[in-house]
Amino acid sequence: MVHLFKNNGYNMVLDVNSSSVHVVDDVVYDVLDERNKGTRREDLEKKLGGKYTGEEILEALEECGELEKQGMLFTEDLYRDAVGQYQNRQTVVKALCLHIAHDCNLACRYCFAGEGEYHGRRALMSYETGKQALDFLVKNSGNRHNLEVDFFGGEPTMNWEVVKELVRYGRSIEKKYNKNFRFTLTTNGILLNDEMMEFCNREMGNVVLSLDGRKEVNDFMRPQRGGQGSYDRIVPKYQKFADSRNQEKYYVRGTFTHYNLDFAKDVLHMADLGFKQISIEPVVAPPTEDYAIREEDLPTIMEQYDILAAEMVKREKEGRGFNFFHFMIDLTGGPCVYKRLSGCGSGTEYLAVTPWGDLYPCHQFVGIDGFCLGNVNDGILRPDLCAEFKKCGVYSRKECSECFARFFCSGGCAANSYNFTGQINDVYQIGCAMQKKRVECALMIKAALADGE
Amino acid sequence: MKHIKTLNSRNLQNTLKKGGCGECQTSCQSACKTSCTVGNQTCEQAKAE
Numbered sequence: 001m002v003h004l005f006k007n008n009g010y011n012m013v014l015d016v017n018s019s020s021v022h023v024v025d026d027v028v029y030d031v032l033d034e035r036n037k038g039t040r041r042e043d044l045e046k047k048l049g050g051k052y053t054g055e056e057i058l059e060a061l062e063e064c065g066e067l068e069k070q071g072m073l074f075t076e077d078l079y080r081d082a083v084g085q086y087q088n089r090q091t092v093v094k095a096l097c098l099h100i101a102h103d104c105n106l107a108c109r110y111c112f113a114g115e116g117e118y119h120g121r122r123a124l125m126s127y128e129t130g131k132q133a134l135d136f137l138v139k140n141s142g143n144r145h146n147l148e149v150d151f152f153g154g155e156p157t158m159n160w161e162v163v164k165e166l167v168r169y170g171r172s173i174e175k176k177y178n179k180n181f182r183f184t185l186t187t188n189g190i191l192l193n194d195e196m197m198e199f200c201n202r203e204m205g206n207v208v209l210s211l212d213g214r215k216e217v218n219d220f221m222r223p224q225r226g227g228q229g230s231y232d233r234i235v236p237k238y239q240k241f242a243d244s245r246n247q248e249k250y251y252v253r254g255t256f257t258h259y260n261l262d263f264a265k266d267v268l269h270m271a272d273l274g275f276k277q278i279s280i281e282p283v284v285a286p287p288t289e290d291y292a293i294r295e296e297d298l299p300t301i302m303e304q305y306d307i308l309a310a311e312m313v314k315r316e317k318e319g320r321g322f323n324f325f326h327f328m329i330d331l332t333g334g335p336c337v338y339k340r341l342s343g344c345g346s347g348t349e350y351l352a353v354t355p356w357g358d359l360y361p362c363h364q365f366v367g368i369d370g371f372c373l374g375n376v377n378d379g380i381l382r383p384d385l386c387a388e389f390k391k392c393g394v395y396s397r398k399e400c401s402e403c404f405a406r407f408f409c410s411g412g413c414a415a416n417s418y419n420f421t422g423q424i425n426d427v428y429q430i431g432c433a434m435q436k437k438r439v440e441c442a443l444m445i446k447a448a449l450a451d452g453e
Numbered sequence: 454m455k456h457i458k459t460l461n462s463r464n465l466q467n468t469l470k471k472g473g474c475g476e477c478q479t480s481c482q483s484a485c486k487t488s489c490t491v492g493n494q495t496c497e498q499a500k501a502e
Contacts, residue, residue: 013457019465028456063454071464078466086473095479112487144475146497148482184482208484251484279484325484328493331461335494336472340465344480344491362481407465408492410480416488431488439492446460 002074003404004033007444008310014443016404017079020072021331023447027052028060035064080395083341087393092142095345096133097352097363100125100163101154105190106230108222110257110283110291116154118367123355124159130166132376133353138177140379150184152352152363157191167203184208186253189234190224197241205249209238212254213266213280221257221291239274247276251325254280257291261300264308271315271322279325282434284364284416293430302437309441313448327442329408340394340407346414347373347389361389364415389414392425399427405439474498 001016011029013022024032030048039047041061045054052060067073102123104116116122137147149170151163163185170181185200186208200207211234212218219229242250252275256263263280270278282301285292293301308324315321344350347361354366357376365371374381394400394411412435416428476497480490 017466019461019463021460023458023460025456060456063457066454067457067459071466072459075464075466078469082469092475094475095482097482146476146478148479150482152486182478186486206483208486253484253486255487281485281487284487325493326488326490330493330495332463333496333499335477335491335496336468337465338468338473339477339494339496340491346481349475350479350481363486408490409488410491413488435488435490442492443460450458450460 001077001402001404002032002036004029004036005440007306007440008313008448010444010447012440012443012447013073014404015067015073015075016407017075017077018072019331019407020067020075021443021446022067022072023450027056028064031057031060031064079337079341080401083338083393083395086338087342087390090142091345091348091390092144093137093140093349093351094144094146095148095150095350096137097150097152097350098125098130098133098156098166099153099352099354099363099366100130100151100156100166101159102355103158104153104155104188105158105225106155106188106222107225110221110255110285110289112284112364113154113366118154118354120354120367125162125353125355125357127162127165127169129353129355129357129376130162131169132357134166134170134173134181136376136379138173138179141179145178146180146182148182148184150186152186155188155190156185157187157196160191160196164199167199171203182206186210188222188230189237190230192234192237192241197237197244200241201244207241207245207250209234209241209250209252210254211235211238211252211270212256213260213263214269217260217266218254220259221255235273242275242277249277251277251279253278253325255283256280257283257285258293258297259291261297262304263301264304264311267308267324268311276322277325278322281326282431284413284419286419295430298430298433301434305434305437305441309445313445316445316449326438327445329439329442329446331446337407340410343393343411344413346392347386361385362415364413365418368418388424396425397427399432403432403436405432405436408439409435471498472496 003014182205184206188210215231218231352360352363359373360366394406414424417426420428
């Protein structure tokens with residue numbers, strides 16, 4: 001499968017199965033386009049003769065033939081069987097999302113956690129429950145050395161002492177069990193202070209700092225409980241925090257909704273604030289919500305991604321570049337094909353833990369009836385449900401197995417699918433359209449930055 | 454080549470032989486929490502080399 005697209009003046013070719021990326025001129029682009037349409041070699045001159053000379057078409061064919069010989073064009077999908085076997089392997093738990101507080105000091109309009117409470121009661125995780133969760137992780141992680149624990153909420157800084165105690169406990173058992181904990185924190189910044197920053201800089205491999213962009217956009221969707229905005233209170237702290245981490249191993253992360261479809265401005269606003277690691281992602285919401293992304297919003301969103309990508313190229317060339325999470329692609333390294341095709345691991349390798357120790361497939365399923373998998377004391381009590389999640393992956397969905405972007409999203413998000421279709425193993429079409437666009441933009445950026453090399 | 458510039462020389466098919474150790478980061482722990490993005494993740498083995 002060969003995917004062709006034009007973006008920002010570049011003719012791009014992605015050979016899907018080898019993940020080779022080529023920038024080509026018009027004649028090669030048109031020749032490959034005809035080939036994708038099934039045009040026979042001997043008919044090419046008839047089809048394209050008005051635009052190119054016979055010699056040009058022949059040259060294009062020769063160069064394409066050379067790439068085919070080298071395994072970089074029209075390669076086969078060799079992965080289905082191997083990935084199937086990989087997916088059937090005995091999995092271990094390697095990551096937990098600890099809901100350290102089901103409570104929040106903001107009242108974000110789009111919160112999937114219902115302002116922190118996950119449609120349940122307000123609660124803080126006790127140290128004892130957190131400790132049991134870490135023990136559960138160690139016990140169920142097999143030979144896996146690196147274990148990830150994200151302190152999530154609600155707002156985890158509302159239960160800060162427990163966060164610190166759990167980090168201490170985790171560190172105290174690393175050696176004994178030959179494990180390496182990678183702790184991360186996701187916060188809204190309201191309570192963030194110097195002591196927390198220092199602690200995070202010592203102990204947290206990554207911190208995610210929530211901010212939606214421009215002040216009016218952020219404050220409309222992310223008000224405090226009394227209705228006041230949150231922007232002025234958090235931005236100076238975030239700037240200080242990002243600098244103290246040498247502008248790496250963090251993200252300022254926002255959400256865009258139907259109300260700020262011009263979200264490229266929000267990304268650039270955050271870049272103008274000095275942030276170098278930025279992520280802004282589409283809201284996940286049922287179509288009944290007024291702020292939900294609708295199908296008719298897609299053309300605007302596509303245009304925004306194009307505007308953002310072109311501006312990022314410009315800034316990078318001017319020496320003031322920044323990273324945008326969804327445009328980051330490692331073409332020379334990056335994950336192996338197993339990782340790329342076997343899904344996100346929710347419900348198998350990755351679990352969420354509620355303040356009272358219940359296990360869920362991921363943070364987005366917490367509080368949804370029928371998705372509790374067990375608890376940190378008794379372990380997994382619903383292996384049938386885990387098995388359903390284990391099946392999620394690229395080849396379990398027909399649309400994914402035919403999609404050019406399948407090596408970049410691993411089949412999408414089970415929670416998105418569930419929110420929109422009622423099934424965990426279906427396809428969320430609007431999300432797919434955006435994902436494909438982001439892959440194209442990311443590849444164009446690579447081409448533009450390689451230009452002139 | 455006159456008409457084609459190739460941006461990467463790595464062939465994903467080669468990772469069939471060596472890959473699958475599972476030590477890499479869980480996708481959702483990185484930044485997203487609302488989507489699924491793997492193309493930008495790092496391979497632990499490549500990091501160690």
